[in-house]
Amino acid sequence: MSRLTIKVEANQTAGRKSLVAYIVAGDPVKDLTVKLMHAMVDAGVDIIELGFPFSDPEAEGPVIQLAHERALKHGTSLRDVLLMVEEFRQGDTDTPVILMGYLNPIELMGYEAFCVFASSTGVDGTIIVNLPPEESGVFSSHLENHDIDSVYLLAPTTTDKRAAYVTAQSRGFVYYVSLKGTTGASNLDVTDVGEKLSRFREISSLPVMVGFGIKDAATAAEVAQISDGVVVGSAIVNLIAKHENELGSVIPDVTELLGGIRKSLDKI
Amino acid sequence: MTNESVQDDDGVNEQISSFPDDTGHFGVYGGRFVSEILMQALEELNNEYERLRHDEAFQAELKSDMSHYVGRASPLYFAQRLTDMAGGAKIYLKREDLNHTGAHKINNCIGQALLAKYMGKPRIIAETGAGQHGVASATVAARFGLTCQVYMGSEDIERQSLNVYRMKLLGADVVPVTSGSRTLKDALSEAMRDWVTNVDDTHYIIGTVAGPHPYPKLVRDFQSVIGRETKAQFADIHGGLPDALVACVGGGSNAMGIFYPFLEDASVRLVGVEAAGMGLETGEHAAPLTAGNVGVLHGNRTYLMQDADGQIIDTHSVSAGLDYPGVGPEHAWLKDIKRAEYVAVTDEQALEAFRSLNLLEGILPALESAHAVAYGIELAKSMDREKAIVINLSGRGDKDIPTMAKIDGITIT
Numbered sequence: 001m002s003r004l005t006i007k008v009e010a011n012q013t014a015g016r017k018s019l020v021a022y023i024v025a026g027d028p029v030k031d032l033t034v035k036l037m038h039a040m041v042d043a044g045v046d047i048i049e050l051g052f053p054f055s056d057p058e059a060e061g062p063v064i065q066l067a068h069e070r071a072l073k074h075g076t077s078l079r080d081v082l083l084m085v086e087e088f089r090q091g092d093t094d095t096p097v098i099l100m101g102y103l104n105p106i107e108l109m110g111y112e113a114f115c116v117f118a119s120s121t122g123v124d125g126t127i128i129v130n131l132p133p134e135e136s137g138v139f140s141s142h143l144e145n146h147d148i149d150s151v152y153l154l155a156p157t158t159t160d161k162r163a164a165y166v167t168a169q170s171r172g173f174v175y176y177v178s179l180k181g182t183t184g185a186s187n188l189d190v191t192d193v194g195e196k197l198s199r200f201r202e203i204s205s206l207p208v209m210v211g212f213g214i215k216d217a218a219t220a221a222e223v224a225q226i227s228d229g230v231v232v233g234s235a236i237v238n239l240i241a242k243h244e245n246e247l248g249s250v251i252p253d254v255t256e257l258l259g260g261i262r263k264s265l266d267k268i
Numbered sequence: 269m270t271n272e273s274v275q276d277d278d279g280v281n282e283q284i285s286s287f288p289d290d291t292g293h294f295g296v297y298g299g300r301f302v303s304e305i306l307m308q309a310l311e312e313l314n315n316e317y318e319r320l321r322h323d324e325a326f327q328a329e330l331k332s333d334m335s336h337y338v339g340r341a342s343p344l345y346f347a348q349r350l351t352d353m354a355g356g357a358k359i360y361l362k363r364e365d366l367n368h369t370g371a372h373k374i375n376n377c378i379g380q381a382l383l384a385k386y387m388g389k390p391r392i393i394a395e396t397g398a399g400q401h402g403v404a405s406a407t408v409a410a411r412f413g414l415t416c417q418v419y420m421g422s423e424d425i426e427r428q429s430l431n432v433y434r435m436k437l438l439g440a441d442v443v444p445v446t447s448g449s450r451t452l453k454d455a456l457s458e459a460m461r462d463w464v465t466n467v468d469d470t471h472y473i474i475g476t477v478a479g480p481h482p483y484p485k486l487v488r489d490f491q492s493v494i495g496r497e498t499k500a501q502f503a504d505i506h507g508g509l510p511d512a513l514v515a516c517v518g519g520g521s522n523a524m525g526i527f528y529p530f531l532e533d534a535s536v537r538l539v540g541v542e543a544a545g546m547g548l549e550t551g552e553h554a555a556p557l558t559a560g561n562v563g564v565l566h567g568n569r570t571y572l573m574q575d576a577d578g579q580i581i582d583t584h585s586v587s588a589g590l591d592y593p594g595v596g597p598e599h600a601w602l603k604d605i606k607r608a609e610y611v612a613v614t615d616e617q618a619l620e621a622f623r624s625l626n627l628l629e630g631i632l633p634a635l636e637s638a639h640a641v642a643y644g645i646e647l648a649k650s651m652d653r654e655k656a657i658v659i660n661l662s663g664r665g666d667k668d669i670p671t672m673a674k675i676d677g678i679t680i681t
């Protein structure tokens with residue numbers, strides 16, 4: 001069983017809601033990323049989604065777009081990001097790390113080369129935003145050969161028929177994009193999410209994590225009532241942006257945010 | 269290419285013109301590389317398009333607007349003095365510059381605005397670089413009573429103030445894009461973000477044969493009126509088939525438009541001309557087919573301008589309409605199967621052709637089209653006098669007068 005599935009299933013058995021945290025590797029400097037990853041785990045994060053930067057992050061809102069730009073300003077490459085995972089693994093062999101981003105840097109590295117490198121550094125899964133399962137046949141067979149889980153997305157626009165197809169391809173969990181919009185949008189409608197999720201539950205028993213628009217402990221708790229866990233991204237990246245020039249404040253602030261969310265999830 | 273068929277995955281010979289396949293692939297190119305939110309919208313668009321393609325009312329309305337609103341058919345003009353100057357093959361010009369709004373872009377916009385109307389979407393969005401596709405989109409929005417938002421890089425807004433104002437006159441809302449390099453590619457990303465958010469009531473009119481399936485196909489189909497007319501007009505005026513077709517390639521829509529009806533005519537050479545900018549060797553260019561490599565951007569797999577880490581790099585061309593780091597997937601495929609050839613022409617060569625066409629034929633070409641003219645002249649020179657080529661004159665150059673004046677050191681007030 002993969003590290004990701006072990007973690008998700010252990011949480012389900014223990015009745016613990018999963019807290020998934022997203023940051024962009026190399027934002028705002030390469031040195032901070034691994035330290036921040038450890039701090040997030042200490043604050044109660046179960047799974048890390050580590051964004052690898054791309055020049056054209058098509059599905060992101062302004063907050064995460066700027067994080068990609070900051071990371072690229074000093075040349076954070078896919079290779080650098082994989083080396084960060086390797087460094088993180090020296091101190092943490094338990095927390096699943098999922099690489100999240102856009103396909104092109106992986107295309108250029110080559111699917112096989114990427115998978116060999118990624119699995120050797122301790123990467124557990126991928127979420128490639130612009131790679132729906134219809135297009136990922138070749139890539140996913142490489143991933144499978146190297147025991148890397150591919151996590152796919154569901155959206156409010158996903159039909160039942162597609163949901164069955166997507167969940168059948170997804171490993172570990174499926175990521176429900178809670179709203180029609182880009183990351184960081186604020187039009188989250190929890191009732192709407194609930195209706196959609198109960199339909200997806202009938203289609204698949206795969207655990208569902210909900211992301212997009214979860215910005216604080218209150219929204220996290222609301223959404224976690226109806227899902228297996230929540231993904232927090234823009235709210236963290238916002239804090240990083242705010243403290244770009246006083247990096248010492250990033251870790252305490254992020255720890256406080258995630259600690260608060262953890263507490264509210266544990267009350268469920 | 270002697271045999272105009274290729275083998276599909278099952279080893280069956282298929283005509284080149286039957287592509288893309290049902291999933292939007294041209295060989296390994298094309299496809300649908302978008303986030304989950306858009307998958308359903310693209311599927312709906314594809315289904316609606318496949319239905320309307322065979323719908324008589326839709327086709328009749330399209331045909332009527334193409335003639336009465338756009339002004340089609342555009343002439344095929346024999347450029348006698350340009351031919352004499354080159355001293356080789358006869359040069360014909362397909363006059364897309366004479367269309368309403370001054371370029372081929374309107375062919376696609378009329379088609380897609382009609383699609384929006386039939387799909388019941390009251391709002392359209394578009395991306396634009398130079399503003400030509402933005403103007404064409406704003407125009408059809410006014411014509412069909414749709415609301416229109418045009419995304420444009422903040423850099424381009426400064427460089428193309430005339431077209432920005434023109435779009436406003438047409439009632440469109442021009443939204444500055446300040447992310448990334450603040451140019452066309454970022455405007456395209458931003459339009460996709462808008463579409464993700466407003467997919468229920470909005471149709472996204474992509475301006476070229478790029479983007480996720482079915483865009484490369486449907487834009488090609490709407491533009492292929494250029495090639496169909498050219499074929500009939502050439503047979504009529506000259507007889508037979510031309511020996512070569514030459515068109516500039518930004519995203520590749522005017523080129524696909526003229527190439528497509530000739531794909532099965534093996535004797536016709538198809539030549540796409542990219543922007544070599546300051547020269548291919550300088551890296552300051554916009555020639556992904558000639559000097560780029562394969563990747564995935566804006567919903568499709570194609571040739572791209574990118575660095576060693578797979579990041580998309582800034583492009584350069586004197587003509588804003590060619591200043592794009594990708595290219596339509598069908599061109600990528602036609603290059604690989606060797607049905608079409610792709611070359612690149614520098615800013616300087618394009619400017620020289622721009623001047624020649626003004627002086628010799630009294631025609632002011634768009635700087636984009638001037639790239640095709642520049643290579644067309646060279647190609648004609650290398651061919652016998654009894655041969656004939658057609659250059660697709662994709663647009664007129666009024667929009668480029670400020671750029672040219674600046675190059676000539678003249679201030680226009």
Ligand SMILES: Cc1ncc(COP(=O)(O)O)c(C=O)c1O
Nearest residue numbers: 518519520521522589636662663
């Ligand atoms: C006159 C003209 N020609 C060509 C192009 C390039 O586009 P495409 O390669 O899609 O024809 C443009 C784009 O703005 C244009 O305005």
